[in-house]
Amino acid sequence: MKKNLLGAAALLSALLLVVAAATMTSSGALLQQSSPTSEIPLDDDGGSDDTSSTIISSPTSSAPMDEGGTTVSSPTAPQESGSTTGTTAGSGGGGGPEAIAFDGTYVWVTRQFRNAVTRVRARDGSKGGTFPVGTTPSAIAFDRTNVWVANLGSNNVMKLKTDGSIIGTYPVGNAPGGLAFDGANIWVTNRESNSVTKLRAKDGALLGTFNVGRRPVGVAASGDGTSVWVANNFGNTVTKLRASDGAVLGTYPVGKGAFGVAADSTSVWVTNFFANTVTKLRASDGVVLGTYTVGRDPAGIMFDGTSFWVASSGNNTVVRLRPSDGGILATFAVGKGPFGVTFDGASMWSANFGSDSVSTTAVVSASPTISSTQ
Numbered sequence: 001m002k003k004n005l006l007g008a009a010a011l012l013s014a015l016l017l018v019v020a021a022a023t024m025t026s027s028g029a030l031l032q033q034s035s036p037t038s039e040i041p042l043d044d045d046g047g048s049d050d051t052s053s054t055i056i057s058s059p060t061s062s063a064p065m066d067e068g069g070t071t072v073s074s075p076t077a078p079q080e081s082g083s084t085t086g087t088t089a090g091s092g093g094g095g096g097p098e099a100i101a102f103d104g105t106y107v108w109v110t111r112q113f114r115n116a117v118t119r120v121r122a123r124d125g126s127k128g129g130t131f132p133v134g135t136t137p138s139a140i141a142f143d144r145t146n147v148w149v150a151n152l153g154s155n156n157v158m159k160l161k162t163d164g165s166i167i168g169t170y171p172v173g174n175a176p177g178g179l180a181f182d183g184a185n186i187w188v189t190n191r192e193s194n195s196v197t198k199l200r201a202k203d204g205a206l207l208g209t210f211n212v213g214r215r216p217v218g219v220a221a222s223g224d225g226t227s228v229w230v231a232n233n234f235g236n237t238v239t240k241l242r243a244s245d246g247a248v249l250g251t252y253p254v255g256k257g258a259f260g261v262a263a264d265s266t267s268v269w270v271t272n273f274f275a276n277t278v279t280k281l282r283a284s285d286g287v288v289l290g291t292y293t294v295g296r297d298p299a300g301i302m303f304d305g306t307s308f309w310v311a312s313s314g315n316n317t318v319v320r321l322r323p324s325d326g327g328i329l330a331t332f333a334v335g336k337g338p339f340g341v342t343f344d345g346a347s348m349w350s351a352n353f354g355s356d357s358v359s360t361t362a363v364v365s366a367s368p369t370i371s372s373t374q
Contacts, residue, residue, distance in 0.1 A: 039335045039352070039359045040125050042095055042109060042118050094356025099140045099179075099300070100340035100349055101147065103162050107342065107349045108147055109358055110137040117149055119164070122344040125364030131164035140340075141179035141186065143201045148186055150176040157188055159204060170204040172197040180228065182221035182243050187228050189216040196230055198246060210246035212239040217258070218301075222283050223265035231258040231270050238270050238279075240286060252286035254279040260301040262308060264323055269308055271298040278310060280326060292326030294319050300351075304343035311338040311350050318350050318359075334359035 095111030095118070102108075106119040106128055115135055119128040134151025141148045146167060147160040152175050159167040173190025176197070180187045185207060188197040194214055198207040213232025216239075220229050227249060228241045236256050240249040255272025262269050267289060268281045276296050280289045295312025302309050307329060308321040316336055320329045336354030343349070347362035 037332050037334055037359045037361055038125065038364050039355070039357050040120060040127075040364065041355075041357045042097060042111065042120075042127070042130075043356060096353055097351040097356060097358065098138050098339045098353055100342045100351040100358065101140045101142045102342045102344045102349070103142045103147060106162065107344065107358065107360075108140050108142070109340075109351050110140050110149060112136050112138060112152075117147075117160075117164075120358055122347070122349070122360075122362065123364075125360070125362070129164055131160065133158050133160075133166075134169070138177045139179040139188075141181050143181045143186065146201075148179055148181075148201075150179050150188055152177050152191075157186070157199070157204075168204045170199055170206070172199075173209060178217050178219040178230075180219040180221050182228060183225045185243075187219050187221070189219045189230060191215050191217060191233075196228070196241065196246070208246050210241060210248070212241070212248070213237050213251060218261040218270070220261040220263050220268070222263050222268065227283070229261050229263060229268050229270075231261045233258055233273075236272075238268065238281065238286075240268075250286045252281060252288070254281070254288075255291065259299050260310075262301040262303045264303050264308075267323070269301055269303075269321075271301050271310060273297055273299060276314075278308075278321065278326065290326050292321065294321070294328070295331075300338075300340040302341050302343060304348075309341045309343065309348055311341040313337045313339050313353065316352075316354075318348060320348075332359075332361060 096113040097109045099110045107122050108117055108119050110117055116130050116132050118130040121128050133149045135153030137149045138152040139150035149158045155174055156169050156171050158169050172188045173193035173195050175191040176188045177191045178189035186199045186201050195209050195211050197209045200207055212230045214234035216230045217233045218231035226243055228243050230239045236258055237251050238254050239251045242249055254270045255275035255277050257272055257274035258270050259273040260271040266283055268283050270279045277291050278294050279291045282289055294310050295317045296314025298310050299313045300311040310319050318332045318334055322329050334350045335352030335357045338350040339353045340351035347360050349358055349360045
């Protein structure tokens, strides 16, 4: 009996070691247990599951491309150069939610194939209305007072009140697909113009248009607000602009398919869609401080004041990273093809392109749809 007990104890110890080893990240950090997530469909009927739907690629498509210019059929089905464009993987024939932002009460989501934005109340997951905007809305930002939407197919941005009413529409460059607020101004990346437009947030006045790299996508203001960083998807680079006048301060190499950008007080982080990595640069001079493996096809990234969150669109997860060394603190299973990610002060939210839904780490009640004016 004693021999059997010793054998069982040894086996248990071995199993614990295996489990511990399996939860270690590549940087040696222990992977924490992930919180459960809730998924909320954005359409009342939950959207269609018809995966036979095909999205036709066009010059205004927001789908990511590789550096050779090959259009990817959807954010959830990237293809390298030489591949042919195919049907959308898991698009579900839904609204195509890509970008997401939090206004203090609601989470706002762009619906590319509905030409609309939908808001969801963060505290309980209730849908608070869907509002028409321009063609193919692909980026969204909150300026502390109003919501801004970049319409990829309309070559303009719209400014909305938080009740969904449109305050103004402002022309920008060709295929606007990224937005950032620097504390006073809105910065818009123009994918087909290889430029960035600066608008004054209070009235939409045009303050300048500045050339950057090839196919600018993601954009973020630095932690101190003195610079703006732009991810050049075709150039595999990130460009640093002086926020005051748009002057180029430097262009720095990152990984293949640079896509999303986020910043803390001292560093800038860029997702590399085709490299399955995130690059960390020193904000002062663009020196690369590290490159970290995350999930497949990383797209959206944001900083919550403590950690970075990355939407890994290729394997339906969001990962939380430690700023000091890129260690993975947690991995969260979400809906299909998460593309955008935001934080509401307590919980993470992702926009799931492939399942026409949002996912969150918040405990939501999935209560009925609320009034669009509430």
